[in-house]
Amino acid sequence: MTTKIATLGPAGTFSELAARNFAKRYTASNIVFYPTLRRTVDALDDGADIIVVPIENIVEGIVSPVVDSFVRRPLQIIAEATIPVRFSVVMNHPRPQRLYAQFVAQGQCSEWLTRHAPDIVTTASNTEALSLLQATKEPAAALIPEHLLDGGRVASTTFATVVHDVTDVAHNETRFVALQSAQPLALPKLGTEYKSAVVIVDDADHPGLLLEHLQAFAVHQVNLLSLVSRPTGQKFGQYHFFIEFEGHLLHSQVQAALSAIKLRNRVIELGSYRYSSSNSSCS
Incomplete structure (x- = not known):
């Protein structure tokens, strides 16, 4: 069976490099290019099995349209890969x-x-x-x-x-993620290091909201790797939080931290996946 992989086109981009990296995981695959990130994410509706999109660059930071899509439709991150940018x-x-x-x-x-x-x-x-x-x-x-x-x-x-090599930052890299429609999580494998991602939806804003989230992770000793706020698009001052952290969503300490957060806010769980080759902690 051929796996259909959708990514941002045209051919020759860093997105194609990342898509070919992920394609090695499948016996047979077909890469299809889309003109925009929005169209790429929505390619799941066109029959794509996997979509490969950039989520973060060392210089430019987070790729906002991709993070915003996590609130717009149910998606699951199944893998990540880091591509050098030269x-x-x-x-x-x-x-x-x-x-x-x-x-x-x-x-x-x-x-x-x-x-x-x-x-x-x-x-x-x-x-x-x-x-x-x-x-x-x-x-x-x-x-x-x-x-x-x-x-x-x-x-x-x-x-x-x-x-050659006119890039401002010599070690410039872009991190890509492979996404699929949301599915039940596979059990974590022993001896494998995982990272996970969630979006905390701003539907119960109150003073100290962000501090409560950070304390929940700290109390249960879950190490944060990234935290990005994104406007809800409803009014000024309202934000969703995209958070990545160490551990699998089915690990007990992660479940305990998220359970505390879910008492006050809706949490969209985006999946657990192995580390790419380059990572750094933020806490």
């Missing part, structure tokens, strides 16, 4: 008059672009930036993912100049 600038002329770059990539390479870039033309994707460069005869450049060169879509020798 960018290069390719030129068809030593002195380009313009540079094509995707809007998020510009933020991750702002230092180099500020010092060296001519007029910047913003594109919808990294692969579009490359395509525009290949289609023009004017002196131009493009900011593209490093993995598109040589072993990827194009040979570096086809360009007049290539500047």
Whole structure:
């Protein structure tokens, strides 16, 4: 049976790299690309078995549309993977008059672009930036993912100049998650380190709300890994909380902490999954 994996397109993106990473888990798989994160998440309605989306970048932070989707529809995180983010600038002329770059990539390479870039033309994707460069005869450049060169879509020798690794942060990474429709949790395996995620829904706001949540985790010795507030979209001052922490949702100390929180607020449990290769604690 072929597993249908949906991810953000077009082909050649970091999302495709992550999707291919997850695809190795299945005997047969088919990767389908969608034009936006919203459409990607909703691909479960189109028959996708798994969706692969970015959830956090070291430089840009949390990917808000993905976190917001956890409140909008029942989803379950089943795995995560961390993908290194490296960018290069390719030129068809030593002195380009313009540079094509995707809007998020510009933020991750702002230092180099500020010092060296001519007029910047913003594109919808990294692969579009490359395509525009290949289609023009004017002196131009493009900011593209490093993995598109040589072993990827194009040979570096086809360009007049290539500047490698122009990313602001040398260890820049993006964390991706694989999602499926919500299902009963599998029992935790002995000897496996897990992390879990929940959303605490703001439907009972009161003074000290966040402190109560933090104390519940602290009392039951559950170590937090990330905590992000997201506006509910109802009115100013109302927020949902996306929280990741060590342990499996079926572990006794985790259940005890969440039970205390559920006395006052609704909790959406998003799943338990193994650590990716790069993680850091926030508490």
